Amino acid sequence: DAGVTQSPTHLIKTRGQQVTLRCSPKSGHDTVSWYQQALGQGPQFIFQYYEEEERQRGNFPDRFSGHQFPNYSSELNVNALLLGDSALYLCASSYGTGNSEAFFGQGTRLTVV
Amino acid sequence: KNEVEQSPQNLTAQEGEFITINCSYSVGISALHWLQQHPGGGIVSLFMLSSGKKKHGRLIATINIQEKHSSLHITASHPRDSAVYICAVTRSGNQFYFGTGTSLTVIP
Numbered sequence: 001d002a003g004v005t006q007s008p009t010h011l012i013k014t015r016g017q018q019v020t021l022r023c024s025p026k027s028g029h030d031t032v033s034w035y036q037q038a039l040g041q042g043p044q045f046i047f048q049y050y051e052e053e054e055r056q057r058g059n060f061p062d063r064f065s066g067h068q069f070p071n072y073s074s075e076l077n078v079n080a081l082l083l084g085d086s087a088l089y090l091c092a093s094s095y096g097t098g099n100s101e102a103f104f105g106q107g108t109r110l111t112v113v
Numbered sequence: 114k115n116e117v118e119q120s121p122q123n124l125t126a127q128e129g130e131f132i133t134i135n136c137s138y139s140v141g142i143s144a145l146h147w148l149q150q151h152p153g154g155g156i157v158s159l160f161m162l163s164s165g166k167k168k169h170g171r172l173i174a175t176i177n178i179q180e181k182h183s184s185l186h187i188t189a190s191h192p193r194d195s196a197v198y199i200c201a202v203t204r205s206g207n208q209f210y211f212g213t214g215t216s217l218t219v220i221p
Contacts, residue, residue, distance in 0.1 A: 042117075042201075042213045043211045048207070055206065056208055092209070096207075098206075099144050104148075104155060106154055106155035109154065
């Protein structure tokens with residue numbers, strides 16, 4: 001049983017470009033949350049998707065958008081990349097939106113130059 | 114002020130030592146989580162607690178709901194325990210609020 005998988009593992013982009021990160025949840029999970037972790041910091045919540053809709057959103061600008069597909073996989077899109085967007089992007093999956101155990105992917109390391 | 118505070122930020126221990134990492138939080142929670150993050154980046158869930166105490170191998174996690182405080186203990190520490198340990202809480206909707214983590218190094 002595959003856990004949470006994220007792709008790509010590493011990515012280098014130029015300032016101003018756009019990027020798409022992907023996440024496949026653990027089998028049986030239907031909720032995907034995205035987090036940004038800057039170096040030396042704890043992860044910060046970006047948003048959560050359930051039933052193909054954004055259910056909750058953290059304090060991130062509209063440049064950060066997402067999507068959830070019918071198979072529960074999800075994408076995180078970031079437009080007009082800034083140097084400060086360089087971070088580890090983590091995806092977590094869970095079942096439902098209540099209190100349940102979450103599983104995390106290995107993350108995508110994004111570097112903006 | 115962060116909703117979740119951890120201490121210490123960094124911890125170095127000799128192999129075999131008993132280790133304690135503390136976490137305090139300031140909001141109402143559904144559950145408290147202890148997570149482990151290795152240098153590669155992936156996060157592994159160690160415990161999910163809403164009350165009392167849980168034990169898994171050499172790891173013990175406790176929570177005091179009234180005092181809004183939790184501790185993670187590692188008995189007989191080993192170099193392979195070296196990692197960042199993160200305390201996080203979930204509220205409604207299963208959104209995590211993370212502490213900044215405790216970087217643990219266990220020296221042989």
